[in-house]
Amino acid sequence: MRNRSIETDTYRYTHYGNADVLHAHRHPLDAPGFGQVAVEVIAAGVNHMDAFLRNGRESTWHDDPWPRGSGSDFAGIVTATGPGAERFRVGDDVIGHVRTGAHATHLVVDAANLVHKPAGLPWETAGGLYLAGATALRVLDDLRIGADDTVVISAAAGGVGSIQAQIARYRGAHVIGTCGDRNFDYLRQLGIRPVRYGEGIEDRIRRAAEGRRVTAFIDNFGKDGSDIARDLGVAPGRYRSSEDRRDVELDLLKDDPESVARGTATLAQVADLAAAGAFRLLVSGLYPFADIIYAFDDLEKLHARGKIVLATHPVTPYRVMRAREIHEAMA
Numbered sequence: 001m002r003n004r005s006i007e008t009d010t011y012r013y014t015h016y017g018n019a020d021v022l023h024a025h026r027h028p029l030d031a032p033g034f035g036q037v038a039v040e041v042i043a044a045g046v047n048h049m050d051a052f053l054r055n056g057r058e059s060t061w062h063d064d065p066w067p068r069g070s071g072s073d074f075a076g077i078v079t080a081t082g083p084g085a086e087r088f089r090v091g092d093d094v095i096g097h098v099r100t101g102a103h104a105t106h107l108v109v110d111a112a113n114l115v116h117k118p119a120g121l122p123w124e125t126a127g128g129l130y131l132a133g134a135t136a137l138r139v140l141d142d143l144r145i146g147a148d149d150t151v152v153i154s155a156a157a158g159g160v161g162s163i164q165a166q167i168a169r170y171r172g173a174h175v176i177g178t179c180g181d182r183n184f185d186y187l188r189q190l191g192i193r194p195v196r197y198g199e200g201i202e203d204r205i206r207r208a209a210e211g212r213r214v215t216a217f218i219d220n221f222g223k224d225g226s227d228i229a230r231d232l233g234v235a236p237g238r239y240r241s242s243e244d245r246r247d248v249e250l251d252l253l254k255d256d257p258e259s260v261a262r263g264t265a266t267l268a269q270v271a272d273l274a275a276a277g278a279f280r281l282l283v284s285g286l287y288p289f290a291d292i293i294y295a296f297d298d299l300e301k302l303h304a305r306g307k308i309v310l311a312t313h314p315v316t317p318y319r320v321m322r323a324r325e326i327h328e329a330m331a
């Protein structure tokens with residue numbers, strides 16, 4: 001089945017820079033080719049890696065042609081399918097990933113990049129699931145985090161950390177999460193022991209461990225993690241740095257067929273875990289699609305709780321008040 005003259009707005013940029021280099025480009029959507037599916041995007045996550053690729057800090061794909069697209073996570077509804085994409089039907093709810101180009105109202109992707117959205121999983125959650133969720137899970141699997149572990153996770157209230165900490169908890173680990181004071185209640189609600197980052201953190205982690213030996217350390221934030229892990233006696237093989245996380249993210253964004261298949265398999269696992277209630281992804285910043293610059297500004301302040309997500313059909317054209325602002329206004 002084919003698209004009938006659908007137009008898409010796609011964020012593109014023609015040179016490296018801050019989020020204000022992003023401009024919506026309207027153009028007719030291609031009909032899906034062999035093995036492809038057209039999707040109307042409902043929600044799309046924003047990630048630090050999107051910003052790093054756009055501002056040139058991450059140069060892995062510096063040979064990509066211009067203009068370039070933005071965004072890797074999305075969830076939406078199938079509007080058309082090409083031959084050989086029979087796994088999906090028009091009207092199916094899907095979650096997907098692309099290396100770039102998810103920040104669009106519609107897109108055409110290979111069916112290999114999609115999984116069915118579990119019924120009941122909210123659109124915002126689904127839209128922000130891929131890069132953060134798959135990174136969180138791969139690092140946990142790589143370290144084989146399980147019930148015998150006492151694991152420290154830095155930036156535990158953030159996009160990757162909040163998913164990672166909850167899945168580790170779901171597997172029975174004792175989880176200590178670093179965060180600012182403002183996120184203590186949030187982490188406690190998830191069964192995670194909050195510890196304030198900054199001077200003296202080793203002592204606070206030891207107290208939070210309550211006599212247990214810290215067996216693993218995941219440094220999402222990328223500050224002093226290896227020194228702290230060493231001082232806590234964590235074996236080098238059970239420490240993962242922010243650079244390790246970068247490698248995981250870049251692997252998840254590769255677009256050769258084998259990498260895409262692995263990425264989609266990890267996405268399916270993450271979606272299943274979300275559907276099973278292993279974690280709840282808090283979306284504390286839901287921005288209308290047109291407000292992408294505000295969404296990235298919010299992300300780059302480095303104090304998001306859970307994820308920041310773009311919505312193509314928000315219930316109000318005004319920026320949705322963020323859960324953490326409500327919390328802080330009440331504090």
Ligand SMILES: NC(=O)c1ccc[n+]([C@@H]2O[C@H](COP(=O)([O-])OP(=O)(O)OC[C@H]3O[C@@H](n4cnc5c(N)ncnc54)[C@H](OP(=O)(O)O)[C@@H]3O)[C@@H](O)[C@H]2O)c1
Pocket residue numbers: 048049132154155156157158159160161178179180181182183197220221222223242243245246249299302303304305306307
């Ligand atoms: N190495 C890489 O290539 C790479 C790739 C992706 C991401 N990163 C970095 O990883 C970090 C987390 O990623 P994310 O996607 O989860 O981002 P995120 O959702 O933006 O993370 C924000 C969280 O970071 C916490 N945070 C702020 N300052 C901190 C500090 N000094 N120590 C520990 N936590 C702190 C915040 O907690 P409070 O609000 O409670 O302070 C907030 O909950 C970001 O800083 C990002 O730049 C690095």
